[in-house]
Amino acid sequence: MLSNTLPFQESLDKRRDKGTLRSLRLLSDGIDFYSNDYLGFAKSKDLQQLLLQKIIDNPQLLSGSTGSRLISGNSDIAVSVENEIAQKHHFESALLFPSGYNANLALFSTLPSRHDAIIVDEQIHRSVHDGCKLSNAKKLKFKHNDIEDLENILKRQKGHCYIAIESLYSMEGDFAPVQEIAALASKYKSSLIVDEAHAFGVFGYGLIEKLQLQNHVSAAVVTYGKALGAHGAAILCNETVKSYLINFASPFIYTTSAQDFQWMSIKTGYEFLDQNHELAEKLQNNIKVFRSSKLQSPSAETSPVQAILIPDNHKLKELQNILSEEGFLTYAIYSPTVKEGSERLRICLHSFNTEEEIMKLTGIIKEFI
Numbered sequence: 001m002l003s004n005t006l007p008f009q010e011s012l013d014k015r016r017d018k019g020t021l022r023s024l025r026l027l028s029d030g031i032d033f034y035s036n037d038y039l040g041f042a043k044s045k046d047l048q049q050l051l052l053q054k055i056i057d058n059p060q061l062l063s064g065s066t067g068s069r070l071i072s073g074n075s076d077i078a079v080s081v082e083n084e085i086a087q088k089h090h091f092e093s094a095l096l097f098p099s100g101y102n103a104n105l106a107l108f109s110t111l112p113s114r115h116d117a118i119i120v121d122e123q124i125h126r127s128v129h130d131g132c133k134l135s136n137a138k139k140l141k142f143k144h145n146d147i148e149d150l151e152n153i154l155k156r157q158k159g160h161c162y163i164a165i166e167s168l169y170s171m172e173g174d175f176a177p178v179q180e181i182a183a184l185a186s187k188y189k190s191s192l193i194v195d196e197a198h199a200f201g202v203f204g205y206g207l208i209e210k211l212q213l214q215n216h217v218s219a220a221v222v223t224y225g226k227a228l229g230a231h232g233a234a235i236l237c238n239e240t241v242k243s244y245l246i247n248f249a250s251p252f253i254y255t256t257s258a259q260d261f262q263w264m265s266i267k268t269g270y271e272f273l274d275q276n277h278e279l280a281e282k283l284q285n286n287i288k289v290f291r292s293s294k295l296q297s298p299s300a301e302t303s304p305v306q307a308i309l310i311p312d313n314h315k316l317k318e319l320q321n322i323l324s325e326e327g328f329l330t331y332a333i334y335s336p337t338v339k340e341g342s343e344r345l346r347i348c349l350h351s352f353n354t355e356e357e358i359m360k361l362t363g364i365i366k367e368f369i
């Protein structure tokens with residue numbers, strides 16, 4: 001049998017022995033402290049009704065796109081949604097992707113060339129690393145959020161440098177010093193690329209918009225599978241970068257475009273976001289309630305991701321099981337996903353969590369620690 005002649009089973013057994021084997025499970029019932037649905041959009045009946053109405057008015061939205069956007073798969077909706085997104089974010093242009101993973105693959109596999117360097121924060125998302133693997137440029141890592149280390153690396157480079165950061169990191173729940181890094185990027189004539197997956201929607205249209213840094217970044221990535229409760233992503237950039245991606249980015253060119261429904265759900269998500277500012281305020285309020293428990297955490301005061309370090313895989317599993325028995329859905333991050341000694345429970349807070357739920361959750365964690 002195939003599985004006897006290939007080494008897959010051995011690797012799987014190793015994971016099983018360590019207690020880190022992954023498998024797909026159906027969603028269990030429970031109180032959501034683990035999803036990226038920060039504002040509850042994915043559960044919103046109002047948003048569902050809006051989307052349903054769009055489909056009733058135009059059932060064609062549900063049909064396949066029939067090809068790459070460069071052949072038969074482009075549409076009025078894709079183009080108009082891109083224009084709208086660019087306008088909203090105050091960028092010259094935007095390019096849609098079916099997911100943030102694809103957007104990062106496209107950016108990092110395409111923009112940097114052979115003699116360039118991509119300098120990534122050591123906690124950057126896997127999709128950036130995978131994009132770098134497809135690139136001919138060399139990849140270097142700087143210590144998490146460490147400006148000095150970044151500058152030391154920049155100083156030593158001869159070719160053009162790309163700096164990759166997230167505005168809000170999902171493992172640690174802390175912000176990048178975006179303004180300082182933008183200043184360094186301009187000092188060293190480098191290109192800054194910022195992934196806004198976790199900041200978009202939670203902090204308006206993201207930190208680049210909030211801090212008015214559009215002219216200091218070569219590209220920003222906003223993703224729609226988290227606070228917007230939809231799916232997909234956009235690269236925000238200038239016309240030249242967009243045109244370059246359309247011409248040279250394999251993850252954009254050699255794939256069938258998503259259905260128009262995906263682009264329409266993104267457009268509707270923006271409308272819903274614009275009309276429901278109070279949800280982000282409610283979320284901030286819930287984050288305050290969580291922080292009032294004074295649990296030790298490396299996460300930022302206003303971050304919807306709050307990490308609690310439980311530096312031992314077995315202890316962490318025990319805590320997660322206790323929480324699960326009490327009906328709380330949380331996400332534990334074991335080593336080697338994070339460095340040994342920095343295993344953590346990741347709590348995602350939402351606008352829809354109640355104060356009582358948060359107090360009960362933090363009470364159990366405090367007692368366990």
Ligand SMILES: Cc1ncc(COP(=O)(O)O)c(C=O)c1O
Pocket residue numbers: 098099100101102104125127166170195197198223224225232233
């Ligand atoms: C920072 C970051 N970038 C990119 C992605 C990928 O986005 P998507 O889920 O839309 O593929 C994620 C999602 O996990 C993420 O956390």
